Every structure is written in C-alpha cells, then in structure tokens.
Amino acid sequence: MTNRVQELRLARGWTQARLAEELDVSRQTIYAIESGRFDPSLPLAFLIARCFGLTIEEIFTPGGS
Amino acid sequence: MTKIPNADAWADARRMFRWQSSLSGFVVVALFAIAMRQLGQADLDPSMRLPWLLLPIPGLAWAAREQVVHWRRQDEFYRMVNARAAEIAWPLTLAWIGVVALLATAYGFPMPIPAPFGLPSDTFGWMEVILVPIFMHMAAFLVVSKRYTGRR
Numbered sequence: 001m002t003n004r005v006q007e008l009r010l011a012r013g014w015t016q017a018r019l020a021e022e023l024d025v026s027r028q029t030i031y032a033i034e035s036g037r038f039d040p041s042l043p044l045a046f047l048i049a050r051c052f053g054l055t056i057e058e059i060f061t062p063g064g065s
Numbered sequence: 066m067t068k069i070p071n072a073d074a075w076a077d078a079r080r081m082f083r084w085q086s087s088l089s090g091f092v093v094v095a096l097f098a099i100a101m102r103q104l105g106q107a108d109l110d111p112s113m114r115l116p117w118l119l120l121p122i123p124g125l126a127w128a129a130r131e132q133v134v135h136w137r138r139q140d141e142f143y144r145m146v147n148a149r150a151a152e153i154a155w156p157l158t159l160a161w162i163g164v165v166a167l168l169a170t171a172y173g174f175p176m177p178i179p180a181p182f183g184l185p186s187d188t189f190g191w192m193e194v195i196l197v198p199i200f201m202h203m204a205a206f207l208v209v210s211k212r213y214t215g216r217r
Contacts, residue, residue, distance in 0.1 A: 017076055027077050028214045029142035037213045041141050 003060045006034040008052045023047050081138065086131040093124035146213060150205040157205075158198040165194055 009019050009030075016034070020027040023044065032038035033048075040048065049056045103109065103117045139147070168176060168189075175190035 025140040026080060026142060028210075029140050032142055032213045038142055038145065044141060 001039050001060055001062055002036060003033065005030070005048060005059060008054075008059065009034075012052075019051070022051050081135075083131070083134070083138075086135055089124070089128040089131045093121060093128040096121040096124040142213075146210050147206065149209045150202065153209070154198070154202040154205040157201050161197055161201070 016027045016030040020030045033040055045056050045060060049059055052059065100117045100120045175188040178187045178189050180186040
C-alpha cells in the first residue's frame with residue numbers, strides 16, 4: 001500500500017513528532033507508515049484521514065510495497 | 066530520508082517511560098538476589114525456607130502488573146513489532162531450553178564452567194538460564210524494530 005502521509009504532513013509544515021502527537025501514536029509509527037513499511041489499522045487510517053480532512057482513499061492507495 | 070532529531074528520539078523515550086516500571090524491575094531483582102542468597106545458606110533454618118521463598122512474590126506481582134501496563138500503553142506499531150520479535154525469539158527460547166536440558170543431563174546442574182588463563186572457575190546456573198532468553202527477546206525486538214524504522 002502506498003500513501004501520501006509524508007506529503008500531506010510536510011504541506012502543513014508538521015514534524016513527525018507533531019503528527020504523532022495529533023494521532024496519539026509513537027513517532028516511529030509515523031516514520032514506518034511514511035516509509036511504506038507499516039500499514040496502519042483501519043481505526044488509525046480513519047484517524048489519519050480525519051486529521052488531514054480527507055478520506056482514506058485520498059491518502060492510501062492499494063498496491064506497491 | 067530525513068535525519069531524526071535527538072529531541073524527537075528523547076520525546077519517544079519519554080512517551081513510553083514510567084518510573085514505576087524501572088523501579089519494579091530493580092525491586093524484583095533485589096528481592097530475588099536476597100532470597101536466593103538466603104536460600105543458598107547451608108545452615109538455613111528449615112522453618113525459614115517458606116518465608117524466603119515467598120519474599121520475591123510481591124515484587125514479581127508488581128513487575129508483572131507494570132509489564133501489562135507497558136503493553137497496554139504501546140501503540141499498534143509496537144504491538145506489531147513485538148509480535149514479529151516473538152515469532153523469532155520464542156522458537157529460539159524453546160531451542161535454548163532443549164540445549165540446557167541436554168547439557169544439564171550430560172554435566173549436571175549447575176554446570177561447572179572451566180576457567181581459562183588461571184581465572185576463577187564459575188558455574189552455569191539458573192540466572193544464566195533465565196537471562197539468555199531475556200537477551201534473545203531484547204535482541205529480536207531491536208532487530209525487528211530496526212528493520213521497520215531503519216533508514217533505507
């Protein structure tokens with residue numbers, strides 16, 4: 001699964017730590033999601049989508065590593 | 066990939082740190098050390114065996130509770146890393162128990178360790194049997210964690 005989390009975060013000028021705080025997860029979680037090594041659970045994907053004011057489909061795309 | 070600032074790394078450590086967890090670890094090790102020392106006395110009064118055996122129990126209960134709290138505070142990523150690490154560490158732990166059982170059958174327990182270079186000889190006992198799997202789990206966690214968070 002590929003995602004636009006890093007792009008959306010940087011567009012807001014947020015650090016990984018800031019986004020982690022917003023989502024109440026560790027910064028490593030954000031790092032692992034952005035690097036495509038970890039796919040978030042559905043509840044966390046919804047939280048991310050709500051945080052950026054988008055839908056899950058607009059952030060996460062099936063396929064890729 | 067961007068370099069992780071030290072401040073972020075410290076923030077991560079602070080997020081998971083609980084002084085109660087650290088203190089419970091020290092307390093349980095201290096209580097075990099005291100109990101094992103007393104139980105190992107050749108002239109131990111038999112009526113004192115049970116009290117010394119029971120001494121580490123409160124510490125163990127506290128440490129176990131702190132471990133549960135620690136697990137519950139982890140986010141889903143670290144739960145996944147722990148699960149992956151367990152997939153590696155548990156088979157190794159079972160293999161370790163098998164190796165120790167074989168060695169203990171062959172050489173007795175605790176096992177004498179021959180000391181080279183005139184160093185004092187030592188024995189391979191319960192502490193070593195317990196510590197090795199703990200280090201295995203820690204090493205597996207570090208390896209898996211690095212695989213998911215290391216830079217590409």
